[in-house]
Amino acid sequence: MSNVDLLGRRNFIKGMGAAAGIAMAAPAMAVSEKADGVKWDKEVEVLIIGSGFAGLAAAIEATRQGAKDVHIFEKMSYFGGNSAINGGLFAAPGTPMQKKEGVEDSVDRMVSDQLKSGRGIADEALLRHVASHAVEALQMTMDAGAEFHPYLQQLGGHSVARTYQTTVSCGAGITQPLYKECKKLGVHTHNRSKFEGFLVGEKGEVVGVKMRENYHFGEDQPGKVLKIRAKRGVIMATGGFAQNVDLRMAQDPTLTSEVGCTNAPGATGEGMYEMFRLGAIPVHLAHIQSGPWASPDEGGFGYVSNYSIYNFPHSMAINRLTGKRFMNEIADRKTRADAELACRDEKGNALPPILITSYKDSKKHPNTKKVIKYNVGWKFDTIEELAKHFDVPLKPLKAQIEEYNGYVKSGEDKQFGKNMTKAKGKYIEAPFTVVRLWPKVHYCQGGVQVNTKAEVKDSFTGKSIPGLYAAGEVCGGIHGVSRLGSCSIPECMVMGMTAARSIMKA
Amino acid sequence: MKKVNIVLALVLGGLVSLSAQAIEQRAWHKEVIGKDCKVCHDNGIKQFPSDQACLQCHDVDDLAEQTARSEEDKWQNPHNNLHYGKDLPCQECHGEHESKKPLCSNCHTFKFDKHKE
Numbered sequence: 001m002s003n004v005d006l007l008g009r010r011n012f013i014k015g016m017g018a019a020a021g022i023a024m025a026a027p028a029m030a031v032s033e034k035a036d037g038v039k040w041d042k043e044v045e046v047l048i049i050g051s052g053f054a055g056l057a058a059a060i061e062a063t064r065q066g067a068k069d070v071h072i073f074e075k076m077s078y079f080g081g082n083s084a085i086n087g088g089l090f091a092a093p094g095t096p097m098q099k100k101e102g103v104e105d106s107v108d109r110m111v112s113d114q115l116k117s118g119r120g121i122a123d124e125a126l127l128r129h130v131a132s133h134a135v136e137a138l139q140m141t142m143d144a145g146a147e148f149h150p151y152l153q154q155l156g157g158h159s160v161a162r163t164y165q166t167t168v169s170c171g172a173g174i175t176q177p178l179y180k181e182c183k184k185l186g187v188h189t190h191n192r193s194k195f196e197g198f199l200v201g202e203k204g205e206v207v208g209v210k211m212r213e214n215y216h217f218g219e220d221q222p223g224k225v226l227k228i229r230a231k232r233g234v235i236m237a238t239g240g241f242a243q244n245v246d247l248r249m250a251q252d253p254t255l256t257s258e259v260g261c262t263n264a265p266g267a268t269g270e271g272m273y274e275m276f277r278l279g280a281i282p283v284h285l286a287h288i289q290s291g292p293w294a295s296p297d298e299g300g301f302g303y304v305s306n307y308s309i310y311n312f313p314h315s316m317a318i319n320r321l322t323g324k325r326f327m328n329e330i331a332d333r334k335t336r337a338d339a340e341l342a343c344r345d346e347k348g349n350a351l352p353p354i355l356i357t358s359y360k361d362s363k364k365h366p367n368t369k370k371v372i373k374y375n376v377g378w379k380f381d382t383i384e385e386l387a388k389h390f391d392v393p394l395k396p397l398k399a400q401i402e403e404y405n406g407y408v409k410s411g412e413d414k415q416f417g418k419n420m421t422k423a424k425g426k427y428i429e430a431p432f433t434v435v436r437l438w439p440k441v442h443y444c445q446g447g448v449q450v451n452t453k454a455e456v457k458d459s460f461t462g463k464s465i466p467g468l469y470a471a472g473e474v475c476g477g478i479h480g481v482s483r484l485g486s487c488s489i490p491e492c493m494v495m496g497m498t499a500a501r502s503i504m505k506a
Numbered sequence: 507m508k509k510v511n512i513v514l515a516l517v518l519g520g521l522v523s524l525s526a527q528a529i530e531q532r533a534w535h536k537e538v539i540g541k542d543c544k545v546c547h548d549n550g551i552k553q554f555p556s557d558q559a560c561l562q563c564h565d566v567d568d569l570a571e572q573t574a575r576s577e578e579d580k581w582q583n584p585h586n587n588l589h590y591g592k593d594l595p596c597q598e599c600h601g602e603h604e605s606k607k608p609l610c611s612n613c614h615t616f617k618f619d620k621h622k623e
Contacts (some may be wrong), residue, residue: 077557077595084589085613168581172589192557193596216554216597265612282615300613369578374615 024067032278035199035207040229044188046503048211049149049195049271050090050238052081053489054472057140057496059187065504067232072182073193074215075266078112080175081239082264082473086146087221087306088166088173089155090141090148092096092134095162097152103160107131109233110162113485114448117332118480121284126478128247129452130487130494137493140165140327145177148299154313154422155485157332161422171365173488180407192216195271196225196233205466206234206278206456217266233467235499236456237492240444241269242288242471246388248441251286255359258346258357260440262291272474275448278465279458283444283477290439292336296352297436300477302374306356308366309485313422315357316404317437319343321500323387325397328416334482345476352436353391359431368433377435386432401428445483447476454499469503471495508588531602532622546602557595560606566592573618582616 003041020393044064049054051074059070074081090296092112111129115122142148147167154161166173182189194215199208208230242263248255276282293312295304308315312329317336319326320343327339345351359379362368370378380386383401387394405427407413447470449457454471455464472492479487531539537538539545545562546555570586584599587610599608605623610616 022514037617077598078590078593080589102615168588170588176589213555214549214553221553260615298613299611299613302613302615 005181007330016170029502030156031105032198032200032274033210035201038208038227038506039198040208041226043229043231043463044071045226045231046071046233046500047234048072048234049176049209049237050074050081050237050472050474051079051179051189052083052237052239053174053178053474053492054474054496054499055081055183055235056083056175056233057137057493058184058471058500060140060144060178061497061500064186064270065186065500066365067500067504069188070186071188071190073195075192075194075215075249076264079179079189079191080172082177082267083171083489083492085301086171086262086488087265087309087486088169088171088252088489089153089309090134090138090164090174090489091132091155091158091162091486092138092164092490093140093162093485095135095152096162097137097148097164098160098162099149100162101152103162105160105162113157113159114484115478117334117482117484119482120479120480122480123478125452126450129498130478131489133497134490137497138492138495139176141174141177141495144181146174148173153310153486154165154330154344154419155309156312156330156336157482157484158180158330158486159419161186161406164304165292165310165486169365174489175376176425192223194209194223195238195274197274199227199229200278201467202298203466204229204279204461206468209234219425227469230467233469233503235496235503236271236275236468236470237472237496237499238269238271238474239267240447241272242267242441242444244268247500248288248444252288257289259290260294260299260438261295261440262294262305262423262440264422267473269444269474272447275456275468275470275474278468279460280456280465280468280470281459283446284480285444285450285476287481288441289333289339289443289445289483291442292333292340292439293435293439294438294442295376295435296438298374300440303370303374305364306437307365307371307377308437309356309366311362313353313419314361314426315355315430316400317355318392318400319353320351320390320392321345324400328413328418329355330422331416332482332484333442338476339440340437350438351436352432354392354436356361356386356428357433358429360429360431361426362433369433371435372433377433379431383429383430385433386434388452392433404428417461443483443488445481446474449477450475450495453499453502454495466506469499480503532602535602554597557597558601560596564596579616581612582610584610584618584621 044266093105152161153163193210196210203209212223245257293308301458343353454469
């Protein structure tokens with residue numbers, strides 16, 4: 001289908017990962033120590049580890065709350081973490097754009113959608129806290145210069161359209177402005193800085209960290225380890241562990257290295273481990289989410305993911321073996337990923353399903369041009385051409401289109417109960433654009449337990465660990481079994497801001 | 507250009523070459539830098555060069571101009587890209603003594619024809 005070299009650099013990275021794994025297992029392993037009698041190399045006021053949405057938001061908010069000496073440490077050579085390479089989708093209830101588009105929404109409604117997808121084990125208090133402050137966080141991104149498409153999107157599992165997306169259709173449309181804002185505010189940023197453990201005071205409080213300088217990810221290079229005192233405390237914004245194949249397979253053995261991943265290579269979870277060692281409570285580690293919008297024709301998140309996210313509401317996903325639909329195209333992520341993985345040929349081999357969209361509708365999103373240009377999506381003038389290209393039985397496919405168009409007309413999907421609001425008037429008609437779908441590991445719902453003050457609870461004492469705060473994907477249990485799309489950015493931003501407020505009050 | 511001349515002057519000025527070991531080196535670097543490892547290895551020979559090392563001679567604004575793409579694809583410019591702007595350290599995509607693929611190829615299929623792996 002496509003002779004694109006998808007795995008070139010990925011395999012290369014995998015090799016590096018293996019080497020890094022060995023290096024990490026060496027006896028000089030990171031571990032927390034008593035700070036008693038330690039000679040400090042450096043002293044800072046607020047110490048933030050990780051430079052994604054959560055870390056950047058925490059730095060800006062801490063400065064606004066009066067902190068004078070805020071430092072962000074990032075293990076990679078570049079800033080932004082996984083936040084710099086995702087879809088840039090931001091859900092919030094009660095926004096100006098919802099008002100403009102006449103969408104009725106509320107904190108309650110957003111929380112209720114998320115609880116449903118969480119399948120009974122999400123943390124309602126945290127979801128409510130995030131939803132209540134989501135507009136405020138969205139405002140922070142705009143104040144820093146982030147720009148958004150002039151329309152809302154309705155993502156899978158959301159009962160209304162409430163999702164903003166950056167004009168560049170990427171999280172970098174937020175991390176870049178936030179990073180520049182940090183620079184403007186005088187936040188100190190340090191790249192190639194690898195966190196190597198906490199330094200703990202007499203009462204078990206976090207008083208500082210060990211930080212390796214001049215760190216080159218995946219390479220064995222001895223940088224100097226500094227002991228840094230954090231006067232107000234440490235905010236852990238270190239992200240998920242989707243790129244740590246051993247750890248994710250320990251939780252879910254199906255997530256082998258053969259399964260694609262949308263994450264930045266640095267999403268390996270050491271910060272989280274270190275908090276567990278300190279006593280933090282692990283929550284929901286086995287709930288690792290795959291993105292149902294990803295493509296097997298490119299690496300990572302690529303161009304297709306956003307193309308699919310935008311187009312799912314007014315598109316048909318088709319099983320190539322049967323020529324029929326097989327899922328509600330805007331069900332929650334887990335429902336769709338599971339349905340896609342069940343698409344197999346007669347021998348049981350993976351047969352990535354296709355997403356069919358009318359070109360007149362898909363072309364409204366900037367990524368459509370990109371997917372066609374870079375050969376990860378295709379345009380067809382007739383249904384016959386399309387069916388031939390993907391080897392789909394023509395007759396059932398034609399019948400399915402007719403049936404689906406009936407649902408577009410009636411507003412009721414009798415096959416899969418899809419919410420047809422955003423499909424109104426958008427019949428499936430030639431010319432078509434098509435992408436292939438196959439899930440990729442995307443997000444870790446699990447992590448350390450936090451409360452609505454972003455404090456990290458100790459499993460032995462049941463109390464918050466003094467001096468320690470966590471925000472973003474490194475935290476667990478908030479979303480339950482399946483996180484809804486566009487709910488991570490508000491969570492990262494709000495909890496980053498929350499951590500900053502807590503640390504400044506403590 | 508001025509910086510190149512400075513380095514050139516340093517080299518011609520007789521900095522001692524440390525090692526005659528055969529090691530991969532770009533031809534054009536050989537001419538300018540010669541065999542003085544320390545010109546790049548500013549953190550010591552056994553360490554990777556700092557992220558400032560390449561910038562002694564190369565200017566990121568100039569590079570961004572040279573690798574600019576059409577308006578439609580402007581954010582695919584490796585030296586001023588969507589995800590990291592102009593801040594991506596050179597060594598992410600370029601290795602003097604080993605081959606490297608561009609960071610972009612983790613997720614994207616677009617090509618950089620002139621990129622020397």
